[in-house]
Amino acid sequence: MADVDRRKRIKIEDKKVKGTLVLMNNHSISTIKDEVLLGRKVSLQLISAAHCESTARGIRGKLGNETNLKNWVSTVITRSTKGDSTFDLDFDWEEEIGVPGAFLITNRHNSEFYLKTLTLEDVPNCGRVHFICNSWVYPEEHYNKQYRIFFSNQTYLPWKTPEGLRHYREEELEELRGNGTGKREEWERVYDYDVYNDLSEPDKGSDHVRPTFGGTPDYPYPRRCRTGRPPSKTDPDTESRVPILQSLTIYVPRDERFSDLKMGDVYAYGIKLVSQGLRPGFEAVLDKISDEIVGTLENILKHKFESIPSNKFNEFSSFEDVLKLYKGGLPVPKFEFLESIREKIPFEFFRELFRSDGEHGSKFPVPQIIQGDESAWRTDEEFGREMLAGINPVVIKRLQEFPPCSKLDPRKFGNQNSTLTEDHIKHQLDGLSVLEAISYNKLFILDHHDPLMPYLRGINETSTKTYATRTILFLQKDGTLKPVAIELSLPHPDGDEFGVISTVHTPAKEGAKGTIWLLAKAYANVNDSGYHQLVCHWLHTHASMEPFIIATNRQLSVLHPIHKLLHPHFRDTMNINALARQTLINAGGLLEKTVFPDKYAMELSCNMYKEWAFTDQALPADLIKRGLAMKDPSSRHGVRLIIQDYPFAVDGLEIWSAIKSWVTNYINIYYKNNNEIQNDTELQQWWTEVRTKGHGDKKHEAWWPTMQTLDDLIQSCTIIIWTASALHAAVNFGQYPYGGYLPNRPATSRRFIPEPLSADYDELETDPEKAFLKTVTPQLQSVLGISLIEILSRHSADEVFLGQRDTPEWTDDDMALDAFEKFGEDLREIEGRILEMNLNEKLKNRNGPAKMPYTLLYPSSEVGLTGRGIPNSVSI
Known part of the structure; x- marks a missing residue:
């Protein structure tokens, strides 16, 4: 034996x-x-x-x-x-x-x-x-x-x-x-926190100085990844910046960097931005190139627009002129012109000439908003529909008081309450009084007055000339929203403490009043475009997610079930945020050049972070807070919508519930009771660090879940996944489909409504298209902005969508794999329901006058510019 x-x-x-x-x-x-x-x-x-x-x-x-x-x-x-x-x-x-x-x-x-x-x-x-x-x-x-x-x-x-x-x-x-010290190097994998003190370039002068965001009561902000770069030469509190030509080398932990395939797309997208973005784009992207190269680029631009009369170079004169951007009437340079400067620029930027999706980079695709009807965007119906099914359907609220009141401090800003009266709108309410319309949940408001007014005086000292807007809408019997009044407000000329000067405009179709109404809608869209980009998009998804990514990697082992659950929803976010700090949200960056708040852009975002609450990011809570839904335990999603045909909310609640069901099933595999939540040291350290460090300026807020129960963990993980995936998809991938046609979503306005008896006022009646286009974003800035949002609206070739994983063997746990398969099945069923609803002619907000089906929360997609698809993460 x-x-x-x-x-x-x-x-x-x-x-x-x-x-x-x-x-x-x-x-x-x-x-x-x-x-x-x-x-x-x-x-x-x-x-x-x-x-x-x-x-x-x-x-x-x-x-x-x-x-x-x-x-x-x-x-x-x-x-x-x-x-x-x-x-x-x-x-x-x-x-x-x-x-x-x-x-x-x-x-x-x-x-x-x-x-x-x-x-x-x-x-x-x-x-x-x-x-x-x-x-x-x-x-x-x-x-x-x-x-x-x-x-x-x-x-x-x-x-x-x-x-x-x-x-x-x-x-x-x-x-x-890590140990919290030293400059981070390329090969390191250290996750640590820092404030946003890297957006300024004080060595360039006062025009390039911005506040530090984060760490003070006046400027609270989520934290970003620490790079440890030395301070600038002229301000020890400002971190020095990476040279613009080295933007792609800015530190993020090594495994957070883009894949080679994604990096190739970034290079190619950059080429398109340069080839179509014009001189302002070159200044931002190629900041320190020689005069010789600038001259070469200017020659390219001259060639590009040689068919356009010089006196029209900065202006569109008609809507047909704008359409030439998509019909080929504005010739663009071929890439061989870029080749002539390739060797002169010490940057890998010109390495790739084609993106992974195979599309040539020298032509603007036709945005979906004008594919079915080139003029539908002008209608009041489409204007109202996009507040429910457009690129920013997360701001509209139910009107609960009339006239609307301001929450701004009257000691500092005087009387900021609305000057709207019942006489302005009573003839547009289907026979209802204002009080009746409010009690029947028929009145809604898109209110950008309070967020904008503290900065409006300064903004209007730049090239921007705009108003703070309040837009009132009436819910009609067919479920559509009709705008009934737009209030335009300016700071009082004698000082902020004297309040505002306001005018109220109501719908009109003909003559000067018809043009003024179109302009009033444009001013409302300018407000909404900037707020969308800075708050709903950047702050609420990109910036707010980064602390969760840092804390997860610092405190939750890769062996931890919650790390495995959340990790796919963090892919590429730190890298895209680092690039944003380098080229988009920095002083003089592309965002300041293309949205109306200009140098006040990040300050506005920072001010709105004061109102951010983690639990409000849950879709049901958000809808209830905005008065668009009421709690209803008998309902499938626990809430009842006030507007039944609200595509973002209808599709969003389906996705939210699918995510929550998946999270619940997954978490119940590993945790059997509340005690296990409380005794999980990694989990408790993670949640403490998210609150006290990552969102440290909000650590004393009472609304944070205490992370003592299974429900706390399920709700928190659902919010994180929803925000990183579906919410970001809803406010990002429609940017080009809706905003690629600039008259529909102008990002800036350059003049106020002309005064009566002036030559400009006469033009409102004699040439309304020219008057409109002289007011909104100019040609060069438009092309730069369109180029930028086209990049932001595309899915890269290595995108991983909700319900997918980049490896099928992400865990060896059969129960977790089965639960994930069920999640994928739920999402496929939701896709079928979305397609069915988009074919239902009774649901008028699903397509609208523009004949543009709502697909931004359709889970899957192909590569490229599709207007649908929910990536797992904030990846662009």
Whole structure:
């Protein structure tokens, strides 16, 4: 019997466990191959999940023998694995290791590589073990402990982690947190917080100075990723900026950077912005290029617009003139002109000439808003519909007091209450009085007065000339909204303390009054465009999500179920936010150049963060707060909509409920009661850090969930996923479909309504199109803005949509995989219902006069400019 046991033991000890290591094939792989052949090593060691040993650094899982890469094989299996390179590995099986739960990898050659997966086959007493890595591995000298650690796709709550992995779990989180000091380098993976003190360039002068956002009562703001760059030369409180030509190198933790495929899209999108964005775009994108190159670019622009009379270069004279942007009437430069300056610009910007979707970058697509009808955007019906089914359907409120009252401090701003009277609107309410219309939930308001008024005097000292607007709408019997009055307000000329000067305009179709009404709607849209971009889009999705990403990586191990749940919804967000700080929201950046608040843009956003509350980001809570829904426990979604045909809310509640159902099913797999929530140390540290550091200026607010119950966790995770996926999709991917035609969504206005008896006033009647276009965004700025929102509205070739994962083996838990499959089925059913509703002619807000179906919350999409699709994350 002893001989038999000895022979069995020898057989096990001699066993080799086969492994397959997959690397992403890039420029460094050939270097790896050469150095492997020369004897330099990339080595791996398996770590036991169950069998431990005592070390100088505590109890750890037993380490197996080192195994080196061998048998280089390049494989191209499918489109998803194209470019991958596979290494076959033989691991010596050691009985005392048992089932491996992690492995160490040491990179001793001089280039980094992207490690995708490791798969072990036929592990004794276990079978297959899979490791999802998806991380860059740099040479050993870049790591404090020389090696990197990767865990298998098992899921463990902290107290259920096998003894052999606990130390490694804690060690990995310590690495990701860093020590809070020093300049961050390309290869680092450190997640840390900082305020927005990197938007100014004081070394350029006072025009390039903006406040620091975050950390003070006057300027509260979510935190962003710390880069540790040194201060500027002239202001020790302002972080120095990366040179504009190095924008793509701004620090984010290495694994948060775009994929090579996405980066190629970014390069190509940039080319289109340059080729169509005109001189203002060049100033922002190519900030420090030589006069010679600027001259070359100006020659290109001269060629581009050589067919346009010089006196028309900055103006559109008619709507037909605008349509030439999409019909080819405005010639654009061919890429060979860009090639003439390629060698003069020390930047990889011109590396890629075509995007991954194959579309040439020199022509504007026709926006959906004018595909079916080129003039429907002018109608009152379409104007009202877009507040329910447009690019910014999250601001409209039910009117509950008349006239509308201001919440601005009267000691500082005087009387800011509305001057609207019943006489202005009583003939448009289907025979109802104003009080009756309010009591029957028939009156609604798009109110941009209070957010804008504190900055309006300063804004109007720039090239912008605009009003603060209040728009009143009446809900008709067919479910559509009809605008009945627009109030335009300006600061009192004698000072803020004297209140406002206001005028009220009502619908008209003919003559000067008809043009003034069209202009009044344009001013309301200008307000809405800026508020949308700065608050609903940037602040409420991009900026508010970044602290959750940082805290999750600092406090929740990759083994934690909540990390696995949330991680897909953070993809690319830190990288796109870093680029935004560098080129969009910075002083003099593209956003200041293309939206009306100009240098006050981020201040307006900062001021609105004072009203931000995490729990209000839940869709049902948001609808209730705006008076668009009421609690109704008997309803399928727990709320009853006031406007039944409200496409954003109808589709949104479907998506919200599907997300919440998925989150509930997933969380219930791992947590059995409230005590387990309370005793989860990683979870509690995560939530504390989100509140006290990531959103530290809001840490004393009472509305934060306490994270003591299953309901707290389910609600919080649902809000995070909803915000990162569906809410962002709803306010982002319609930017070009709705706003790509600038008269429909002008981003700026340049003059006030002309005074009666003036030549400009006469033009309101004699040439209304010219009068309108002289008021809104000028030609060059329009093309720059259109180019920008076209980029922001596109899905990249590597997009991962809601209900999808970038790897099918993201967990080895069958119950979690089954729940996720159910989530995907729910989303596919929702897609069918959306298509069905869009075909229902009784639901007039689903298509409207523009014949443009509402698809912004349709979950799936193809690559490119589609006007639909919900990516998992804030990825653009």
